[in-house]
Amino acid sequence: MIDDLNLFASQLVTLWVVLEPLSHLSMFLATTSHLDRQERHKVAAMGTAFAFLILVVFTLLGRMLLEAMGISILAFQISGGIILFYFSMTMIFGAMTQHAVTADPERRLVHIAVYPIATPIVAGPGAILAMVLFSDNNRGAPLSQHLITVSVLVLMSVVLFVIFWLGDYIAKVLGEGGASLLRRIMGILLAAFSVNLVLNAFQKWLNLPPI
Structure with missing residues (x-):
């Protein structure tokens, strides 16, 4: 029982750090600034649900899939960093929002929930x-x-969904200009994070000093 509680606590802390709610809320608000309140709530529900399914699949089959395809953890980390870097550029220069607006009204929310909310956010x-x-x-x-x-x-x-849901009130305070500024700031930080992912992978692969 104690071992199970220790495992739960350690994994919860690790996942809390990885899925840091406030930074994810900032990115959620930054990428849904063009939506109204009802649309933002729908995207929050669908996005967290899709993300949960993706992470469950990797929890159950991730290592098996990577080994079956001959993909190392470091290679996966590098490719993930490159994808995140591309996404950060769309946040900074606004290409992502333009793409989302041109989608069909009914399918647009699903598209946004899948990308970028569920993955890679x-x-x-x-x-x-x-x-x-x-x-x-x-x-x-x-x-x-x-x-x-x-x-x-x-x-x-569940925690992320609740925070995303309540984030609508923060969006009202920020306004359109504040949300646009927030999107670009978070894009810059995300670009730095993605570069760090790639550099850390190379550091481990080549046994270089810590960055």
Whole structure:
């Protein structure tokens, strides 16, 4: 029982750091600034649900899929960093918002919920890597440990959904200009984070000094 509680606590802290709610809220608001309140709530619900499904799949099958395809964790980290960098450029220069606006009205919200909310904002390289490592640590462990990992993911998904839902009130305070500024600031920070992911992967691969 104590071991299960320790596992739950350690994984919850790790996933909380990876899915840091306030920074994810900032990116959520930045990428949904052109939506009204009802649309933003729908995107919050769908986005967190899609992200949960993606992370569950990688929790259960991630290591198996990577090994079957001959993909190393470091290669996955580098590719994830490149995708995040591209996404950060769309946040800074506004290409993402223009693409979302041109989508069909009914399908537009689903598109935004899948990209960029579900991935790469919530189910990004960091979160996916964390879930793959959790499942790898649980390999050969009792079923209870796998259930603990999934329960941690459920809890964090609910927390993110509630924070995204309440974020509408913050959007009112920011206004359109503030949301646009926030989007570009978060894009710059996300670009730095994505570059750091790639550099850290090369640092581990080449046994270089820490960056």
